[in-house]
Amino acid sequence: xxxxxxxxxxxxxxxxxxxxxxxxxxxxxxxxxxxxxxxxxxxxxxxxxxxxxxxxxxxxxxxxxxxxxxxxxxxxxxxxxxxxxxxxxxxxxxxxxxxxxxxxxxxxxxxxxxxxxxxxxxxxxxxxxxxxxxxxxxxxxxxxxxxxxxxxxxxxxxxxxxxxxxxxxxxxxxxxxxxxxxxxxxxxxxxxxxxxxxxxxxx
Numbered sequence: 001x002x003x004x005x006x007x008x009x010x011x012x013x014x015x016x017x018x019x020x021x022x023x024x025x026x027x028x029x030x031x032x033x034x035x036x037x038x039x040x041x042x043x044x045x046x047x048x049x050x051x052x053x054x055x056x057x058x059x060x061x062x063x064x065x066x067x068x069x070x071x072x073x074x075x076x077x078x079x080x081x082x083x084x085x086x087x088x089x090x091x092x093x094x095x096x097x098x099x100x101x102x103x104x105x106x107x108x109x110x111x112x113x114x115x116x117x118x119x120x121x122x123x124x125x126x127x128x129x130x131x132x133x134x135x136x137x138x139x140x141x142x143x144x145x146x147x148x149x150x151x152x153x154x155x156x157x158x159x160x161x162x163x164x165x166x167x168x169x170x171x172x173x174x175x176x177x178x179x180x181x182x183x184x185x186x187x188x189x190x191x192x193x194x195x196x197x198x199x200x201x202x203x
Contacts, residue, residue, distance in 0.1 A: 002051030005178055006085065008058045011092035012103040016129040019161035020092065021059050024171055029162055036060045048175065055175075058086070083114045088123045088178040090170065095128040095137040095158065101144070108152055123177040127170055128158040 009017045018036050022028055025044050039060040045052050091107055093100040104126060111124065126148045128141070141158060148156040155173060159166035 002048060002053040004054040004056065005175065006056045006058070006087045007090065007174065007178075008083070008086045008088075009090045009092060010060075010107055012094075012097075012100040015092045015094045015097070015100050016161045017090075017092050018059055020090075020127070020129060020159065020167055020170070021057055023161050023164045023167045025057075027164065029164070046171075046175070048179070053175070053179075083111055084116055084119070086122055088125070088174050090125050090127055090174060091154075092127045092129050094130050095141075096130060096133050098138045101138075105152075108154065120181065123155065123174065123181060124152075125155040125157060125170060125174045125177070126152070128156075129161055131158045131160040131165060132162050 009021060011017050013035060014033065018040075019029055021042060022030065025042060036059060039058060042055075042057040042059065044055050044057070046055055047053075089111060091104040093104045108124060108126075111122070115122070128144065145156045148154050155177065157166060157170050157173060159170055161167060
């Protein structure tokens with residue numbers, strides 16, 4: 001076994017967090033959007049450069065049913081959604097929604113503020129979802145990528161959960177960064193695919 005990693009997938013309601021996770025794990029896409037009414041935890045195994053890693057992927061925040069926040073100030077105490085003990089973050093926004101991008105910006109700031117003193121910095125990957133709606137985007141990709149990479153010092157990538165475009169790549173980039181930071185001497189890692197936690201079959 002290669003070890004374990006805790007990943008949180010966060011963002012405003014309706015940006016496609018669950019859709020991204022389900023494409024990565026199961027290769028399916030729900031045609032009808034169903035709001036996530038409670039945080040969910042997925043525990044897949046992934047094969048990275050010949051080693052199997054156990055992942056804990058947290059989908060959503062720590063609110064209860066019917067309490068989906070639309071602004072960061074409505075979120076519960078940060079301890080409820082485990083910001084302090086997460087190894088890596090995926091912050092998802094909708095490329096057609098500037099409000100969802102502002103939400104991610106505030107989330108990133110909150111993460112930085114709540115990390116315990118002396119704790120290792122957790123990698124953050126900002127993901128613009130719904131790339132299949134490219135013509136409706138609110139801003140140019142290059143400008144947003146430059147802001148996130150240079151100004152926020154985070155990774156940036158765009159994907160389409162609907163068409164499974166760059167979904168595998170985003171987890172590969174995130175996990176590579178998390179493992180390299182945890183073990184600087186580790187060689188470059190390659191995500192070969194998600195494995196069903198019970199059957200352990202390469203997807």
